[in-house]
Amino acid sequence: MDSLTQKIRELASSILKEGTVDMVMGFAEGTLPMTSKPYMARTPEQADKFIWDSSCTMNLANYITGRKEKIGVIAKGCDSRNIVNHIVENKISRDQLYIIGVPCSGMTDKNRPDHLRDNCLTCTHKNPVIYDVLAAELIEEQKIEAPFADVKAIEAMEPNAKWSYFQDLLKNCIRCYACRNACPLCYCPKCFVDESGPQWVGKGQNETDIQTFHFLRAFHCAGRCTDCGACESACPMDIHVRAFTRKLNKDALDLFGWEAGLDMTKRPPLDTFNPDDPDDFIK
Amino acid sequence: MANLFEHMGMEKERLQFSWISSAEAGKFVNVATEVANSVEALGPIDKFVKKID
Numbered sequence: 198m199d200s201l202t203q204k205i206r207e208l209a210s211s212i213l214k215e216g217t218v219d220m221v222m223g224f225a226e227g228t229l230p231m232t233s234k235p236y237m238a239r240t241p242e243q244a245d246k247f248i249w250d251s252s253c254t255m256n257l258a259n260y261i262t263g264r265k266e267k268i269g270v271i272a273k274g275c276d277s278r279n280i281v282n283h284i285v286e287n288k289i290s291r292d293q294l295y296i297i298g299v300p301c302s303g304m305t306d307k308n309r310p311d312h313l314r315d316n317c318l319t320c321t322h323k324n325p326v327i328y329d330v331l332a333a334e335l336i337e338e339q340k341i342e343a344p345f346a347d348v349k350a351i352e353a354m355e356p357n358a359k360w361s362y363f364q365d366l367l368k369n370c371i372r373c374y375a376c377r378n379a380c381p382l383c384y385c386p387k388c389f390v391d392e393s394g395p396q397w398v399g400k401g402q403n404e405t406d407i408q409t410f411h412f413l414r415a416f417h418c419a420g421r422c423t424d425c426g427a428c429e430s431a432c433p434m435d436i437h438v439r440a441f442t443r444k445l446n447k448d449a450l451d452l453f454g455w456e457a458g459l460d461m462t463k464r465p466p467l468d469t470f471n472p473d474d475p476d477d478f479i480k
Numbered sequence: 481m482a483n484l485f486e487h488m489g490m491e492k493e494r495l496q497f498s499w500i501s502s503a504e505a506g507k508f509v510n511v512a513t514e515v516a517n518s519v520e521a522l523g524p525i526d527k528f529v530k531k532i533d
């Protein structure tokens with residue numbers, strides 16, 4: 198067993214033993230080789246199930262939403278940013294949490310196991326942004342020359358080419374909603390796609406309904422998405438759903454100088470008003 | 481909103497924003513005419529339209 202897994206088990210089991218927390222949220226081995234699943238340990242013995250490897254792609258912030266217990270949570274860079282989001286959005290309080298930070302050197306793409314995930318290649322927050330204890334030394338962050346080259350490539354297209362790009366992107370979507378369910382931001386008790394009165398969007402496999410689902414879900418993530426990639430890692434059809442949120446992330450950075458989940462004391466740009474906000478879209 | 485809309489391939493003229501007071505009749509007429517003209521120039525939309533057969 199590698200030393201990081203060992204360290205995580207030790208830290209988790211000691212806070213459970215001391216009673217610092219009621220449970221610890223981490224990863225256990227999945228049912229297939231090279232996979233992992235979120236796992237909740239409530240006793241020090243259960244903490245021995247924890248693993249850490251490059252298959253830990255899910256975002257654990259997703260599983261602590263609205264919980265009442267004291268929770269230990271294992272957090273790589275992106276998970277920690279979504280934890281900050283959760284705190285800012287009052288989905289959990291800081292004193293309920295004991296965060297075991299894990300500096301992350303990237304997770305693998307389940308469909309291309311010898312490659313890092315696309316979002317990990319451009320990640321500039323590998324180290325957790327908040328933590329109570331670290332399971333390993335902090336690592337050096339990478340500098341990315343052109344962080345949004347993919348978004349710019351789409352921006353440069355003609356309207357019709359853009360439209361075909363997105364039509365093609367979503368053509369295999371089976372509307373299983375795994376992307377939504379894996380996303381820590383998608384915590385509404387009832388998602389707009391599940392509403393029946395009023396029904397905002399058709400529920401079948403109609404192309405326009407699928408596009409509407411993705412378009413609107415992306416909007417709900419504006420200024421909040423941390424590009425953690427959980428949505429894509431969960432997708433059974435290998436759909437690049439981040440194509441939507443990446444554009445919003447780029448805009449949040451360009452228009453508001455904002456990257457989500459970095460600072461517990463700042464309000465997100467879309468829930469504050471500032472007289473200097475860009476307003477040239479208003480005639 | 482307009483930005484992602486445009487990013488997906490909608491022409492940006494299809495979604496326009498303005499702030500007009502009830503006392504600004506002239507501005508309302510101008511903006512409405514401008515919007516109508518720019519959309520007319522684009523013609524009917526064929527994207528994001530649900531076809532029911």
Ligand code: SF4
Pocket residue numbers: 369370371372373374375376377431432433434435436438
């Ligand atoms: S996980 Fe993939 S297939 Fe499922 S709804 Fe999301 S994009 Fe579609």
Ligand code: SF4
Pocket residue numbers: 256379380381382418421422423424425426427428429439442
């Ligand atoms: S939209 Fe995807 S990348 Fe963004 S926070 Fe949600 S799961 Fe992570």
